[in-house]
Amino acid sequence: MSDEFNKELYKTDARWQEGEYTVTRTSVWTAPGCHNGCGVLLYSKNGKLEKVEGDPNASFNRGRLCLRCINMIEQVYNKDRLKWPMKRIGEKGENKWQRITWDEAYDIIENKYNEIKDNHGVESIATLVGTGRNSMWQPAVITRAIFGSPNLSFGFLSGDSCYQPRMTANLIKLGDCVISDCSQTHPLRENNPEWKKPEVIVVWGNNPLVSNGDGFMGHWIVDMMRLGTKLIVIDPALTWLAAKADIWLRIRPGSDAALAMALLNVIINEDLYDHDFVENWTYGFDDLVERVQEYPPDKVADITWIPKEQIIEAARMYAKAKPAAVQWGLAVDMQMAAMEASSAITDLMALTGNIDVPGGNIIQRYAYNRSKKYGSAIEYISEEMLLKRIGTYESPIHESGYTPFIPPDKLLECLETGRPYPVQMLWLQGTNPIANMAGEAPRVYAAMKKVPFCVVVDLFMTPSAVAFADLVLPAAMSVERDSFRAWWTPLRSIAKGAELYEQCKSDEEIVLDLGKRIRPDRFDQYNTITDYLDQLLQEDGGVEYDFNALVERVNDFWDWDYTYLKYEKGLLRKDGQPGFVTPTGMYEFTSPLFDVWGFDMLPHHIEPVEGPYTTPELMREYPFILTTGNRLWGCFHSEHRQMPTMREIHPDPMMDINPDTAQKLGLNEGDWAWLENRRGRCKQKVRFNVGLDAKVVRGEHGWWFPEKEGAEPTLFGVFDSNINNLTTMGVHGPTHYGAPYKSTICKIYKVTAENDQLSPTEIVTRKGGFGYAKK
Amino acid sequence: MPKSEEAVQMGLLIDYEFCTNCHTCEVACKKELGLKPGEYGIKVLEDGPRRNPDGKWEWNYVPVPTSLCDLCEKRVAEGRKPTCVHHCQSGIMYYGPVEELAKKMTGKPNMVLYSK
Ligand code: SF4
Ligand code: SF4
Ligand code: SF4
Numbered sequence: 001m002s003d004e005f006n007k008e009l010y011k012t013d014a015r016w017q018e019g020e021y022t023v024t025r026t027s028v029w030t031a032p033g034c035h036n037g038c039g040v041l042l043y044s045k046n047g048k049l050e051k052v053e054g055d056p057n058a059s060f061n062r063g064r065l066c067l068r069c070i071n072m073i074e075q076v077y078n079k080d081r082l083k084w085p086m087k088r089i090g091e092k093g094e095n096k097w098q099r100i101t102w103d104e105a106y107d108i109i110e111n112k113y114n115e116i117k118d119n120h121g122v123e124s125i126a127t128l129v130g131t132g133r134n135s136m137w138q139p140a141v142i143t144r145a146i147f148g149s150p151n152l153s154f155g156f157l158s159g160d161s162c163y164q165p166r167m168t169a170n171l172i173k174l175g176d177c178v179i180s181d182c183s184q185t186h187p188l189r190e191n192n193p194e195w196k197k198p199e200v201i202v203v204w205g206n207n208p209l210v211s212n213g214d215g216f217m218g219h220w221i222v223d224m225m226r227l228g229t230k231l232i233v234i235d236p237a238l239t240w241l242a243a244k245a246d247i248w249l250r251i252r253p254g255s256d257a258a259l260a261m262a263l264l265n266v267i268i269n270e271d272l273y274d275h276d277f278v279e280n281w282t283y284g285f286d287d288l289v290e291r292v293q294e295y296p297p298d299k300v301a302d303i304t305w306i307p308k309e310q311i312i313e314a315a316r317m318y319a320k321a322k323p324a325a326v327q328w329g330l331a332v333d334m335q336m337a338a339m340e341a342s343s344a345i346t347d348l349m350a351l352t353g354n355i356d357v358p359g360g361n362i363i364q365r366y367a368y369n370r371s372k373k374y375g376s377a378i379e380y381i382s383e384e385m386l387l388k389r390i391g392t393y394e395s396p397i398h399e400s401g402y403t404p405f406i407p408p409d410k411l412l413e414c415l416e417t418g419r420p421y422p423v424q425m426l427w428l429q430g431t432n433p434i435a436n437m438a439g440e441a442p443r444v445y446a447a448m449k450k451v452p453f454c455v456v457v458d459l460f461m462t463p464s465a466v467a468f469a470d471l472v473l474p475a476a477m478s479v480e481r482d483s484f485r486a487w488w489t490p491l492r493s494i495a496k497g498a499e500l501y502e503q504c505k506s507d508e509e510i511v512l513d514l515g516k517r518i519r520p521d522r523f524d525q526y527n528t529i530t531d532y533l534d535q536l537l538q539e540d541g542g543v544e545y546d547f548n549a550l551v552e553r554v555n556d557f558w559d560w561d562y563t564y565l566k567y568e569k570g571l572l573r574k575d576g577q578p579g580f581v582t583p584t585g586m587y588e589f590t591s592p593l594f595d596v597w598g599f600d601m602l603p604h605h606i607e608p609v610e611g612p613y614t615t616p617e618l619m620r621e622y623p624f625i626l627t628t629g630n631r632l633w634g635c636f637h638s639e640h641r642q643m644p645t646m647r648e649i650h651p652d653p654m655m656d657i658n659p660d661t662a663q664k665l666g667l668n669e670g671d672w673a674w675l676e677n678r679r680g681r682c683k684q685k686v687r688f689n690v691g692l693d694a695k696v697v698r699g700e701h702g703w704w705f706p707e708k709e710g711a712e713p714t715l716f717g718v719f720d721s722n723i724n725n726l727t728t729m730g731v732h733g734p735t736h737y738g739a740p741y742k743s744t745i746c747k748i749y750k751v752t753a754e755n756d757q758l759s760p761t762e763i764v765t766r767k768g769g770f771g772y773a774k775k
Numbered sequence: 776m777p778k779s780e781e782a783v784q785m786g787l788l789i790d791y792e793f794c795t796n797c798h799t800c801e802v803a804c805k806k807e808l809g810l811k812p813g814e815y816g817i818k819v820l821e822d823g824p825r826r827n828p829d830g831k832w833e834w835n836y837v838p839v840p841t842s843l844c845d846l847c848e849k850r851v852a853e854g855r856k857p858t859c860v861h862h863c864q865s866g867i868m869y870y871g872p873v874e875e876l877a878k879k880m881t882g883k884p885n886m887v888l889y890s891k
Binding site for chain 2: 056
């Protein structure tokens with residue numbers, strides 16, 4: 001990565017011929033892959049992709065790529081890839097399929113839809129989606145505009161605990177979302193004259209180098225370090241960034257809200273806060289001052305297991321650095337106090353005057369407001385139909401529309417009880433719940449089995465497809481799609497660089513095909529995908545050019561996104577007045593909205609539901625705090641397990657443990673160990689992590705084994721190493737947001753021939769689950 | 776390549792202070808050289824993590840080009856950078872004449888220079 005590259009070879013055109021190769025310059029954004037949309041050069045010959053290079057002219061990644069996109073050929077032409085639509089011919093779980101045409105597949109869907117509409121009502125169709133990739137607006141449009149159902153949900157992600165708590169806290173407090181400013185919003189990057197380097201970055205609850213979460217390219221942190229930025233890292237485990245940080249706060253999992261309150265306490269009581277911002281732009285500061293007195297550093301040291309001196313030192317370092325940014329991540333969401341921690345951390349940004357300043361936390365909207373993501377097509381749902389949303393009226397924030405989902409925990413209850421009505425059909429697009437995001441996966445497995453009809457749109461035959469699907473539809477990969485990306489900035493083309501593999505179709509084509517069949521009144525106006533994309537780009541005051549013009553541009557930075565101090569300039573509010581998009585027009589330390597909804601108006605700590613201070617007696621049997629979900633370099637969540645190159649790097653699921661603890665348990669590195677609690681157990685391989693607290697262990701998620709038998713009871717071994725045998729559903733914070741995925745408890749013991757007679761997958765698929773689970 | 780340049784020895788300079796073990800160089804190299812699992816043209820080695828007497832953590836990754844590395848002969852002939860250099864996520868790999876690279880490392884700690 002550097003500015004010096006061969007400008008003749010690396011053109012700024014969108015397409016060119018290079019010898020036998022057609023080169024397409026565009027971006028990729030799944031499937032498969034992560035939250036990012038890196039700029040790539042796709043080299044193809046006769047429609048077949050031959051190689052991929054990072055685009056040095058893309059200021060997002062500047063030529064860099066992670067191993068996954070470099071390995072694109074192995075992904076696209078993988079022998080296990082789904083090739084054509086298939087319908088189930090055996091029992092569910094037998095993995096017996098018959099090849100059918102798309103027309104036959106659509107016939108089945110249309111007939112089923114009509115039958116459900118006539119006999120049960122379209123609301124009994126529910127859709128499950130995965131995390132933020134290019135499969136967000138598409139399933140939302142299929143669900144709402146085509147089927148007419150209001151029921152869209154994360155694939156049983158308990159407590160909507162992926163970015164929803166952080167975004168919602170941002171929206172409630174300041175009306176917009178903020179991201180850490182590493183210069184990525186401007187095409188000139190660090191050379192933008194207005195930009196300043198963050199003096200300090202607080203890396204909170206993520207390992208961005210590996211996770212690349214929320215559209216943030218993790219190695220931007222390294223770019224900043226090379227410019228001299230100092231780090232404060234908040235993580236229970238020692239990561240490479242933590243090792244390089246000036247301060248590493250080794251937090252007890254699930255106590256982030258308490259830590260944030262203590263940092264606020266120090267900054268307020270030592271008068272290190274930004275008086276100008278607080279006086280002119282905020283509401284409710286006095287209440288916050290009062291509340292933080294309940295969180296002195298010595299008390300919080302006991303809650304978080306972080307020495308008091310370190311808390312004070314970190315507070316001073318962050319508050320004195322001008323500017324300073326917080327790069328936060330998923331761990332903030334995956335706890336009981338997700339909304340509370342998110343609110344308190346946002347307060348830290350505001351209190352120190354780091355909101356929307358260069359090198360701080362900059363306010364971002366989707367480029368040219370061109371993305372509605374999961375919220376798409378909500379306008380097609382009538383008031384009457386909205387009232388039928390499952391579980392939504394038990395959660396005021398969901399009801400108010402801050403999150404475009406129905407609460408996943410409530411959907412599970414609905415599947416289990418048939419109340420308020422039985423779900424007749426599940427549509428899964430870009431999600432593999434039992435392998436990945438579903439908490440208490442064996443319980444979700446049992447519930448999903450009850451749904452009469454299920455369609456899965458995916459790249460590979462997944463455990464969820466084998467277990468539940470009646471119909472499997474093969475999706476196109478990113479390099480085969482015409483689409484675009486507007487998640488943050490720039491607006492990026494996703495242009496086809498290779499012909500579709502076998503009979504695959506892009507998510508966009510599936511939208512259009514189904515739309516024309518079921519709702520011609522809404523979709524016959526579009527002849528091609530391009531027509532539809534044109535509309536998405538242009539409607540409601542969008543860009544003036546069309547999709548083909550975006551393909552030519554490759555990317556387009558929106559000046560609004562790189563404008564600083566937008567609240568001073570009157571750029572946030574519809575009325576053009578300075579201020580924020582909140583009821584008071586101010587940044588809200590106390591949230592009147594929270595009061596309306598019956599929640600505490602101020603952030604506070606909530607203990608994990610299981611742990612040393614809530615269930616000390618249980619800890620005698622399950623003495624370790626279990627944290628999960630640390631990312632793998634080569635595999636995005638449950639993806640990439642089919643790729644030989646990725647499995648060379650990640651052959652087995654790994655659990656991390658302090659070497660002294662392991663020794664006491666008679667475990668050596670490389671041994672298989674059981675992780676077990678009241679809900680179930682799974683096995684992973686022991687890896688030593690010298691930085692972990694002796695009482696904390698960490699297990700990987702997303703593991704299944706495509707190399708194993710697909711049919712039940714093996715089911716690709718999906719429950720054998722599944723950390724979600726131990727996590728929860730239906731346990732979340734008071735706001736309905738945040739679940740303790742990263743703060744449960746467990747015991748650890750060695751796997752032996754005697755205690756490994758029946759595999760966990762067999763126990764779940766054949767014996768009805770781990771019987772001793774307490775519901 | 777003109778004759779006068781033939782004698783110039785080329786190499787790779789790596790600022791391992793910022794190597795994150797992202798595996799990009801390893802995989803990029805495998806793809807370029809057409810290597811199978813278990814074969815490497817460059818391999819990242821780990822030192823640490825371990826605590827120093829001052830309490831700070833020591834944790835280094837150092838990529839080591841193997842005997843299979845041909846300095847991306849084919850790519851370089853096409854006017855490209857070696858693929859590891861092009862794609863390195865931290866942007867800490869440099870390709871060039873070893874004498875120039877040696878100058879570049881002057882004054883910057885934690886760099887290694889590999890000759891071919
Ligand atoms: S998988 Fe890697 S290279 Fe591809 S978009 Fe994500 S970060 Fe970029
Ligand atoms: S220069 Fe080319 S061959 Fe050598 S290690 Fe780098 S990628 Fe491999
Ligand atoms: S690509 Fe760069 S940062 Fe990544 S492992 Fe190789 S040398 Fe290190």
